[in-house]
Amino acid sequence: MNTVAVAVTDGMLHFELSVAFEVFGTAPAGVAGPWYHLVGCGPGAVRAGRFRLEPDHGLDRLPSADTVIVPAWADVDADPPADLIDAVRAAHEAGARVAALCTGAFVLAAAGLLDGRRATTHWAHTGVLAARHPRVEVDPDVLYVDNGSVLTSAGKAAAMDLCLHLVRLDHGSAVANAVARRLVVPPHRAGGQAQFVTSPVPARADHPLAELFPWAIERLDHPLTVEDLARQATMSSRNLGRHFRAVTGTTPLQWLLIQRIRRAQELLETTDDGVEAIAAATGMGTATTLRRHFNRTVGVPPDTYRRTFRSSHAEGGTDRATTGWESNTP
Template sequence: MATLCEDLAMAVFTRPGLHKVAVLVRHGVIPLELGSVHQVFGRARSPRGGRLYEVVTCAVEPGEVRTDADFPIAVAHGPEALAEADTVVVPASHEAEATEATGVLASELREALEEIRPGARIASICTGAFVLAAAGLLDGRRATTHWMSADSFRALYPRVRLDADVLYVDEGTVLTSAGEAAGLDLCLHMVRADHGSAVANEVARRTVVPPHRDGGQAQFIRRPVPEPRVSSTATARAWALAHLDRPLTLRELARQESMSVRTFTRRFREEVGMTPLRWLTRQRLEHARHLLEETDLPVERVAADCGFGTAASLRQHFHAALGVSPRAYRRTFRARDDGEPDDGADGAAA
């Protein structure tokens, strides 16, 4: 596989004719991920309306391939399609025998990957990154995968610089994306890199998806703070949660437990695993997320109710933790846009 790694480090070169995209599917493929590749590349057109890509589906062995739904797909092409491809896309598999579950690259799959020609671009969707990592294609590179599989990925592939907070990572000839919908983001990114924003934006309009999504995976991850089994600071934490709208000090928190600030801070860290002020910020953010998802309160009111004081302060904390503004977060997780005035550009800070 070392030869494959070296070959894929070369610059992508363009051959005459349509850019050929091969989607390498395995048993347990997710239909949405397969369809996303065909949808994006298949709809890309030149200014004169000509097709820009030819997309084919292939498997280690042609024939019927199981999906994670209640229907199979018929795959006409084998690994030979990889040898002709300019871009190879590897979607995820949900089967127990897949590389995602075992950490092992089956010999047949390894041999298929070796069919990829020098200079080809290779990309993964969701946990398809496990295949690229098992093949050694991600060693020393930055990559991403679905946030729920991040811990498993890090344990299996410590040589990969995993960033589980982003939607996709472009390392030149090797690209990776996060969950299923992030495959759309990655495919649009590749079209944009190949043919410019106008072509990619037109594909996005035809597909009825945004040409670019704000933020990354961080906004989709719930991070509840674990509660210790035995606690001497529980009263203070319960009191703080009931008074999040107020400016709270360490002295006030320590007073709830009749402790000195020093003792309270030490015991809090021992029990919760973080400082009281960091815990408090996390709780304010979780409460803000809830209010943005479940209420129509203006951002200024959300900021006040969560103890951030101003909308600018809320924006700053939201960007630091989630990579998006409060309004962008609400657009993503609310069923409707309530017409609320914009809370500022995504790059704004207090």
């Protein structure tokens, strides 16, 4: 069972605390096997915004967790508490995966966990983070950054993106999608997959690309080109590229590749189709091409992905609600 410890102390923001609780505290229907064991860890009774919290454990519990979540830090002009910094550093040294939500990145940076690494935080504070911690490669344009054992997210809603990303890593896309449906949020937003996700696609119906996105997704088995997309959008290829960059933060071809990879993940998890058939269904052409792009984007080959996640999606199980901070679902 993956123990998720949320590090809490005075000065944390309650929104990100709630996001962690909602994502990791309740298993979606149909999950076979154990869910996360969620605990709150702090130095004692703490205040987060207008709320008073009673953590289940002290900060010394963090090093025994599998995953540590550091919510947003309210006062970025003040140094985070030394005991919190020490506990987060000790957890990482003990092998925990450490994820900062929003300005929680300032805690990770103070602990030295972001030195020499790419990271992000709320766009309003990226300049402060970069100035205060010059050894951190701050990226202000992404929703989250995944460095393996250290992860950071941008502000507010991006905290949900990062938490769903962790569920996707642990349980696969189908389970992450089920969590997203329960929370009535997008399961993932357009952009990079393995290391970071860029700006989301807006839901505005009057956007110049609003009709193009579903049209393209319905035709992923076709060898679509930039010219095909531009023709469908009735604009020049150059103009299309500008709109794509503004809306998704990436290029038309990069966006198409990510949609093809996501479709491949779904087919690997939900069908018995061979890699060659999935390559054809996703417009990759050949199994060799699919394997190359899939491995580069997801981090593992398609066959390994299927072996890892098919067994965790067996039918059965029920929604498991939790109360309080501590939850241990058998």
